[in-house]
Amino acid sequence: MLEYEKTAFWKFFSIYFGSVAILILAAGYFYFTEQEKILIKKEHFSMIEHIRKIKMNRHEAHTDGITHTVVYTQIPAFNINNFTIKENYFEAFIPYSWDSGYYRVRKNKDTFYKLLFDIKIKIILMQAVLLLLFASISYLLSWRALRPMQEAINKLDKFSKDLIHDLNTPVTSILLNTKILERTIEESKALTRIKTSANEIGELHHNLTILLQEDTFVIQNENVFEIVEDVVNTQKGICEDIRFIVEHSYLEEKVNKDALKQILTNIVSNSCKYNKKDGIVKIYAKKSSLYIADTGIGIEQPEAVFERKYKEHKSGYGIGLDIVKRLCDAMEIEISLSSQKERGTLVVLKFKNYM
Secondary structure, eight states: OOHHHHHHHHHHHHHHHHHHHHHHHHHHHHHHHHHHHHHHHHHHHHHHHHHHHHHTTOOOSOOTTEEEEEEOOOOTTOOTTOOEEOSSEEEEEEEOSSSSOEEEEEEESHHHHHHHHHHHHHHHHHHHHHHHHHHHHHHHHHHHHHHHHHHHHHHHHHHHHHHHHHHHHHHHHHHHHHHHHHHHSOOOHHHHHHHHHHHHHHHHHHHHHHHTTGGGOOOEEEEHHHHHHHHHHHHHHHOTTOEEEEOOOOOEEEEOHHHHHHHHHHHHHHHHHTSOTTOEEEEEEETTEEEEEEOSOOOSOGGGTTSTTOOSSSSSOSOHHHHHHHHHHHTTOEEEEEEETTTEEEEEEEOOOOO
16 A cells, blocks of 8 residues: 555544444443442442331341431521532431431442443443544444545556656657757757756656556665666766765665665756756765765755746756655655755755664
8 A cells, every 4th residue: 555545544534433433431430430420329329229228127138238327406408409419428318207306328439439430441442442433444444435435546557657668769759859850960059959958857767657656666675876886987978077976884774775766866867957057966875865965056946846837947857756745755765955056955865774
């Protein structure tokens, strides 16, 4: 499952399951409070029943923590249903005789707490079972909700791959014929523009080809500086006025070789393209991070360079660094960029630590 599919799946799951979980927990809470009220009423009734049996001379062997005493006191506005809940016991006053006096009945809360605890455990267990059940249902519903999106994405992905594959032939033909024209006719502005545009199309084609393979990336240990050396050697032939400094060090990381090569090609190509005359591109490593620094013209909005179609120059299509960011995300490489106008740009690739 790709990253955007995981995000969509967990959003669906959170909405389905979260809504049901809130209802289950709220229902459990209200059920518990209602059962607590019923238990309190039962405690009151048991105290009244205790006195009733005493009045009928039906003494009980087990009083369940109930005690009583006869008190002669005045209770203003006496109510037969009087009942109070103290910290450790329940208390009620029941008339002793028609003339005067009251039974002061007390019952400790031990039995009440035990029954209340049993109810609480039953509710928690029932809620746990219901949450597990609805979590499974939400999981299945999330998969079903995600399926139409996956089918649409798969169709678009297949179409894109077919289109990119079919573009390979005309792109290659244009590039080859441009080289032939360079040998047979004099250099002109029109030929230069054709050559530049053909190279840009070829570069774009290669970028898209690598990008469309992100769902089938094979991640394995690679020597990063072998890939760096390959990219630098290619760029040396294109940018002869740029001086490359590669400080080799041990850096073996889990990556897809083709994807990392394309990332470095795009970054180093930009470092050369927007560098000053006789500029420098320096590549070095610290711990699990690779640094690409240049002495170029800098970037006005470094925070926006990874946005789709953002570009500061007329040349290019503004998707090179967007593709770099997506390839980095696919391999869980953290990429950051800082820049100062007329002083240069620094790109940092921080590889995930698998150790």
